[in-house]
Amino acid sequence: MRARTTVPAALIAIALAAPAAAYGPKGHQTIGAIADTQLSKAAKAAVAKNLGYTLRTAATWADCVKDVEKNDKGQFVYAPDPRFSASCKVFATTVGKARMVSYARRNWDNCVDPAMTKGCHALYHFADVPIQQDHYDRTFTGTSDHDIVSAIDAAIAKLQGHEVPKPFSIKDKAEAMLMLAHLVGDLHQPLHVGAIYLDAHDAPADPGPVTTPHDAAMDTRGGNELEVGSSNLHADWDGVASAWDPLHLSKATIAAAKAVPATAGALDAWPQAWASETVKASQLAYAGLTYSHAGAKKAGDRVTAFPDRSAYLKQKASVQQQEMVTAGARLAQIFNAIWP
Numbered sequence: 064m065r066a067r068t069t070v071p072a073a074l075i076a077i078a079l080a081a082p083a084a085a086y087g088p089k090g091h092q093t094i095g096a097i098a099d100t101q102l103s104k105a106a107k108a109a110v111a112k113n114l115g116y117t118l119r120t121a122a123t124w125a126d127c128v129k130d131v132e133k134n135d136k137g138q139f140v141y142a143p144d145p146r147f148s149a150s151c152k153v154f155a156t157t158v159g160k161a162r163m164v165s166y167a168r169r170n171w172d173n174c175v176d177p178a179m180t181k182g183c184h185a186l187y188h189f190a191d192v193p194i195q196q197d198h199y200d201r202t203f204t205g206t207s208d209h210d211i212v213s214a215i216d217a218a219i220a221k222l223q224g225h226e227v228p229k230p231f232s233i234k235d236k237a238e239a240m241l242m243l244a245h246l247v248g249d250l251h252q253p254l255h256v257g258a259i260y261l262d263a264h265d266a267p268a269d270p271g272p273v274t275t276p277h278d279a280a281m282d283t284r285g286g287n288e289l290e291v292g293s294s295n296l297h298a299d300w301d302g303v304a305s306a307w308d309p310l311h312l313s314k315a316t317i318a319a320a321k322a323v324p325a326t327a328g329a330l331d332a333w334p335q336a337w338a339s340e341t342v343k344a345s346q347l348a349y350a351g352l353t354y355s356h357a358g359a360k361k362a363g364d365r366v367t368a369f370p371d372r373s374a375y376l377k378q379k380a381s382v383q384q385q386e387m388v389t390a391g392a393r394l395a396q397i398f399n400a401i402w403p
Contacts, residue, residue, distance in 0.1 A: 088123040088150035090301070090387065092309035094248040095122030097320045097391025098398075100312065106398035113237045118244045118394065119309050120153055124163075125245035127151035129185055131167035139168045162238070169232035174209040183230065187214035187242070188249050189285055191258035192342050194349055195269040199338035204270040204277065205258055211250055215334040218242040222401050223330075243397060251390035253382065254286045254300045256338050257345020265354045265365060280363065286348075289367045290359055296367055300348060303383060316388065323392035330400045337393065344382055351375070 095118035102110065102118075114121055130143045130151070141160045143151055154163060170184035190212060191205030199212060207213065209230055217231040221239035233239050249255045260281040262268040270277035283289050286296030326333045352375075354365040369375050 088126070088147075089307060089309060090303040091122035091126070091245055091248045092119050092150065093303070093307045093312075094251075094387060094391045094394065095119035095244050096309040096312055097316065097388065098244075098394035100317050101320055101392055101395030101399070103399045103403055105402035106395070109236075109402045110240065110398065113235075114240055116153070118240075121241050121244035122248065123150040123245065124154055124241040125184075125188070127154055128163045128167050129181065131164055131182070133171065133182075139164045139171075162234075165234065166232075166238060169234070170230075173230040173232060174207075176207065176209065183209055187211060187231075188246065189255040190338065191282065191285055192256060192338075192345075193269050194257050194259050194267070194342070194346050196342060197339075199256065199335050199342055202272050202274075204260075204273050204275070206273060211246055211255060212334045212338045214242065215246050215250065216331060218246070219331060219334070219397060219401075222397075240398075243394065247394040247397070248387075248390045250334065250337055251341060251386040251393075252300060253341055253345040253348045253386070254297045256341040257343075257348070258285050259283055259289075259349045261354055261365065265356060267349075283365070288361075288364045289352075289354060290361070290364050291367050295364075296348075296352075300379065300383070302379075303387065304380065307387070319388045320392040320395075323389050323396075325396055326393070330397070333393070333397070341386075344386065347378065347382055 098118045099107075110118060127143070127148070127150070130141060130148065131139055132142050133139055141155070141163055143155065148155075154160070167182055167184060170187070171182040174183040174186065176183070176186055186207075186209055188211055190199065190207075190210040192199055192203050193205060196203055199206065201207075208228070213228070214231065217227050217233060218239040221227050221233045222236055222243075227233050233242070260268050260270045260277070261283060262281060263278075268281060270281055284297075286300065287298075289296040291299050326336055328336065351370050353368045355368070356365050358366045
């Protein structure tokens with residue numbers, strides 16, 4: 064693993080200077096769109112052959128699958144939430160819905176995890192590495208054989224024609240591409256990889272290695288249980304610059320993505336190296352914040368306090384800007400490594 068090489072700051076500033084707005088699917092679509100501009104000719108052909116549409120379109124699929132539900136009869140059905148389903152319409156054909164239901168069914172109860180509330184596949188989107196660590200390692204609490212690094216590894220294995228490790232069930236190359244188009248973006252969202260654990264006094268605490276039991280109340284679920292106004296810290300980090308337009312990428316954005324260097328080492332080691340970088344980015348996301356159960360709207364939550372909210376948002380935007388460009392470039396690098 065090597066240290067991150069920073070994308071030229073001038074390119075980032077030109078491409079991304081803008082106020083923040085709600086995230087939704089636009090962030091993932093933008094990452095996919097950036098990747099589309101960086102694909103080799105062979106990789107672009109492979110995407111077209113297996114998917115029939117771009118990575119920009121594919122980028123929201125893994126979230127759309129979360130709308131597959133298991134009813135009281137044990138049947139799996141696709142029941143889109145109208146608040147978030149606009150970007151899922153492209154997958155809502157007869158064939159598309161059948162694929163989503165099939166994937167959800169095969170990846171529903173194939174893992175054992177106390178955090179599982181809707182299906183194992185929903186856990187493929189994140190890890191919860193304690194911020195006291197400076198890298199990703201499977202010996203740490205918050206990692207597992209079905210976390211985001213493991214999921215990306217499994218999808219890459221499928222595209223390489225290798226055996227897919229358990230517990231994953233990946234039907235074909237198209238399904239692997241759909242997973243990667245979304246999960247590589249999630250891997251570059253700091254709160255999808257790094258997490259803060261808090262003791263009974265609301266102070267940061269290291270829960271220890273994965274083999275050491277810890278109080279479940281310490282886990283803040285990647286910031287989902289840290290309230291920020293009417294929302295939470297995780298959602299706060301899901302906010303992206305309003306200037307992002309997946310249909311109209313600027314020349315500066317494309318140039319910034321092109322400047323992202325290839326990761327050293329074997330392809331199957333890349334996801335862990337990238338996750339290690341994101342763990343360090345997550346330390347910035349939690350730096351200086353304090354938390355308290357007092358005044359929390361929901362039982363078990365904590366209220367987040369910022370020493371300087373304006374400065375925090377400025378730093379958040381800077382981190383996000385680089386991570387978005389880097390994610391798009393690296394998504395393309397995976398495909399280019401397989402189809403040079």
